[in-house]
Amino acid sequence: PAPSPGPDLSLCEQEPIRIPGAIQPHGWLLVLDAQTLAVVARGANWSPAQALQAQRELPLAALAALTPDTAPVMVGDIALEAQRLSATAHRTAQHVIVEFEPAALREAGEAPIYSLSRIFLPRLQQAADVAELAALAAEEMKRLTGFGRCLVYRFDEAGHGQVLAEQIDEGYDSYSGHHFPASDIPQQARELYVLNQFRLIPDAHYTPVPLVCEAAGLKPEAIDLSQAQLRSVSPVHLEYMRHMGTRASMSVSIVIDGRLWGLISCHDHGARHLPGAVRRACEHMGQLLALQIQAKEANQRVSERLELRKITLELVSHLSEGDGTLARLVREPAPLLKLAHATGAAVVLDDQVWTTGEVPGHDDIQALAQWISGLGREIYDSRSVAHVHAPGGPVRGPAGVLAISISQVHRHLVMWFRPEVVQTVTWAGDPRKAPMATDGRIHPRRSFASWVEHVSGQSEPWTESQRLAVAELRQALIGIVLRRAEELAAVAS
Ligand code: BLA
Numbered sequence: 001p002a003p004s005p006g007p008d009l010s011l012c013e014q015e016p017i018r019i020p021g022a023i024q025p026h027g028w029l030l031v032l033d034a035q036t037l038a039v040v041a042r043g044a045n046w047s048p049a050q051a052l053q054a055q056r057e058l059p060l061a062a063l064a065a066l067t068p069d070t071a072p073v074m075v076g077d078i079a080l081e082a083q084r085l086s087a088t089a090h091r092t093a094q095h096v097i098v099e100f101e102p103a104a105l106r107e108a109g110e111a112p113i114y115s116l117s118r119i120f121l122p123r124l125q126q127a128a129d130v131a132e133l134a135a136l137a138a139e140e141m142k143r144l145t146g147f148g149r150c151l152v153y154r155f156d157e158a159g160h161g162q163v164l165a166e167q168i169d170e171g172y173d174s175y176s177g178h179h180f181p182a183s184d185i186p187q188q189a190r191e192l193y194v195l196n197q198f199r200l201i202p203d204a205h206y207t208p209v210p211l212v213c214e215a216a217g218l219k220p221e222a223i224d225l226s227q228a229q230l231r232s233v234s235p236v237h238l239e240y241m242r243h244m245g246t247r248a249s250m251s252v253s254i255v256i257d258g259r260l261w262g263l264i265s266c267h268d269h270g271a272r273h274l275p276g277a278v279r280r281a282c283e284h285m286g287q288l289l290a291l292q293i294q295a296k297e298a299n300q301r302v303s304e305r306l307e308l309r310k311i312t313l314e315l316v317s318h319l320s321e322g323d324g325t326l327a328r329l330v331r332e333p334a335p336l337l338k339l340a341h342a343t344g345a346a347v348v349l350d351d352q353v354w355t356t357g358e359v360p361g362h363d364d365i366q367a368l369a370q371w372i373s374g375l376g377r378e379i380y381d382s383r384s385v386a387h388v389h390a391p392g393g394p395v396r397g398p399a400g401v402l403a404i405s406i407s408q409v410h411r412h413l414v415m416w417f418r419p420e421v422v423q424t425v426t427w428a429g430d431p432r433k434a435p436m437a438t439d440g441r442i443h444p445r446r447s448f449a450s451w452v453e454h455v456s457g458q459s460e461p462w463t464e465s466q467r468l469a470v471a472e473l474r475q476a477l478i479g480i481v482l483r484r485a486e487e488l489a490a491v492a493s
Pocket residue numbers: 011012013015017151161175180183184185186189199201232233234236237240249250251263265267434435442443444445
């Protein structure tokens with residue numbers, strides 16, 4: 001489903017979210033020169049003297065040993081003005097970035113990670129499918145963090161998110177099954193979330209703390225905060241959270257094969273901070289979940305492919321036993337339809353058409369076949385062919401078409417058809433109203449109330465396994481047709 005286009009969203013893509021030149025105020029940050037480990041910048045919530053004193057307390061040998069482009073690691077506690085602070089550090093191309101928070105926040109110890117592996121992982125491993133994995137993750141996330149709303153959502157091919165599972169407290173609106181438009185999370189933010197898989201915004205009402213540079217020639221906007229936990233987040237996103245009534249948010253990336261598959265996203269109406277051990281457990285949970293989803297999806301693909309390959313072999317053996325003409329395919333309708341999960345199919349050979357099941361009229365099939373042949377593709381698929389096939393007017397009847405082209409010379413195709421399935425898509429807020437740009441700036445939409453869109457004219461999508469299966473059938477058919485031609489030539493000579 002695709003919401004209608006709103007105002008120019010390229011503005012969202014231009015926001016320099018990795019180099020905001022500011023941090024959130026719930027901690028302190030030092031930027032050190034990667035070579036000398038001298039302070040080159042600090043968050044303005046420390047004075048120069050405090051920054052120097054904190055730097056002196058740091059285990060410099062540990063900092064010098066950091067390798068670039070890794071997530072922050074704990075480097076120990078320091079004492080500053082009678083307060084114990086715990087420090088984490090990571091290295092960027094130019095700098096070592098050290099972040100501090102009150103050590104008291106660590107009181108939960110490392111316990112959460114143990115319960116995760118002892119209780120949660122075994123349950124995860126028993127889940128039957130992705131929906132069940134998501135439900136378990138939402139439940140565990142709620143238990144770990146106590147946030148008022150915990151969601152697991154997945155992105156579709158167009159980047160829209162769909163909520164797969166939810167755990168909410170009383171007083172929270174349900175987003176279960178809702179869709180969120182792709183424009184809620186710009187592409188550059190998605191790229192960042194593949195690298196940096198955990199974000200916590202304890203209080204969206206915060207005032208950013210600017211970075212102050214102490215080294216000549218260094219500008220706050222030149223300091224890469226991609227991996228910094230305290231990175232100040234986009235003001236557009238803070239506005240989004242306020243519109244949603246979310247004061248604290250946390251999100252954990254679900255990354256599969258280097259791609260942002262989805263997010264675990266948590267909201268709270270109040271400000272909320274979490275101990276480091278809980279944050280690490282959440283991050284770890286995102287990784288466990290990603291591995292399990294990846295395994296489930298891979299298994300599913302393998303068994304689906306095996307099943308479809310069996311059907312392909314069945315079809316091919318029928319053909320090679322018979323006279324070898326492709327028209328025979330429609331005389332075994334069950335496997336032919338099952339191969340593509342279709343309700344109708346046709347074989348087209350120049351002016352001739354053979355069909356089975358629910359199909360358009362022969363003239364429409366011919367027009368469509370001619371148009372598809374003209375594209376010069378081996379495989380063609382569409383879930384709303386009426387929208388793309390303009391010449392001769394839209395095709396009546398089926399919405400979805402999958403076709404393989406057997407010959408480059410002849411109009412020689414096998415086509416499968418699927419009916420329209422009217423879908424209702426529930427969006428969290430009307431995506432057509434997002435975003436607004438009345439003052440020249442982009443704003444996120446104001447309402448997240450359910451808005452139902454009816455999508456018509458589309459069939460169920462053709463899956464990757466189905467496309468692969470018909471591609472395999474195509475190869476086999478080409479072989480059969482060639483052999484048949486040779487046999488005929490031999491008989492003739
Ligand atoms: C970031 N937008 C985000 C993030 C989420 C969402 C989860 C990641 C930040 C975080 O972890 O908190 C959106 N939040 C959601 C969605 C749900 C949710 C879909 O809870 C579903 C339940 N946002 C807009 C528009 C723009 C925009 C129009 O609505 C365009 C400028 C921008 N969103 C935007 C930006 C970020 C963002 C720039 C990056 C924030 C950052 O990391 O600095």
